[in-house]
Amino acid sequence: xxxxxxxxxxxxxxxxxxxxxxxxxxxxxxxxxxxxxxxxxxxxxxxxxxxxxxxxxxxxxxxxxxxxxxxxxxxxxxxxxxxxxxxxxxxxxxxxxxxxxxxxxxxxxxxxxxxxxxxxxxxxxxxxxxxxxxxxxxxxxxxxxxxxxxx
Numbered sequence: 001x002x003x004x005x006x007x008x009x010x011x012x013x014x015x016x017x018x019x020x021x022x023x024x025x026x027x028x029x030x031x032x033x034x035x036x037x038x039x040x041x042x043x044x045x046x047x048x049x050x051x052x053x054x055x056x057x058x059x060x061x062x063x064x065x066x067x068x069x070x071x072x073x074x075x076x077x078x079x080x081x082x083x084x085x086x087x088x089x090x091x092x093x094x095x096x097x098x099x100x101x102x103x104x105x106x107x108x109x110x111x112x113x114x115x116x117x118x119x120x121x122x123x124x125x126x127x128x129x130x131x132x133x134x135x136x137x138x139x140x141x142x143x144x145x146x147x148x149x150x151x
Contacts, residue, residue, distance in 0.1 A: 002052075004078040006030040006071060006122065008061050008114070009088030011039030014137070018085050019043050023052035027083065030074035031056045034088070053078070061088040061114035062106055071121030080125030083133045086115045 005022045009015035011033035019029045020043070029047045031054055033040035044054035057073045059066035074081050089111045092099050115136050126132020 002026060002028055002078075003082040004028040004030065004074060004080065005083035005085060006032065006074050006081045006118070007085045007087060008032040008070075008118070009034075010043050011036050012043075015085075015087040016043045016046070018087060019054075020046045020050055022083065022085075023047040023050035023054070026052065028053040028078050029055075030070065030077070030081065032061070032070055032088070033058055034060055060110075061086070061118070062090075062109035064113070064117045067114055067117035068121050071118060075125060080129060081122040082126065082129065082131065083135070084118055084122045085135045085137070086118055087137045088114065089137065 003026070005019070005027045007015055007019045007022070007029060010019040010029070010031040019031055023029050029052060031040050031043045031047065033056070037056070037058060040056045040058065044056050047054035055074060055077045057070045059070045061067060071081055090107055092103060092107055094103060119134050122134070123132070
């Protein structure tokens with residue numbers, strides 16, 4: 001059985017590059033995107049051009065139900081998820097003192113809770129197989145900070 005990776009935010013940029021690199025290494029790839037189906041389909045085409053199988057699963061990493069559905073679709077199609085790459089993330093669009101709770105909840109749900117929900121959905125198969133990887137991306141703002149307040 002070949003291994004399978006689930007890559008969130010795989011429709012463009014780093015997510016697309018990760019998906020294609022994994023495909024080149026022989027992984028089937030579950031390609032996740034939020035709203036741009038054409039971009040996700042293009043990544044799937046690139047994955048297939050690299051010799052792997054691809055499955056596009058649109059969904060919101062800020063939704064527990066969508067995270068479970070993404071992982072479930074990949075498990076149904078390929079047997080299990082061996083590598084989870086949670087690349088999708090969002091940044092606050094408002095200065096810190098102006099962020100309302102709904103915007104902050106959205107940032108936390110996509111960036112933090114999405115990691116939790118996806119890992120919970122993928123880890124049982126990894127544990128059963130005795131092998132797996134969970135890769136959680138963080139942006140440069142996690143290291144250098146982002147000036148949201150101008151004093």
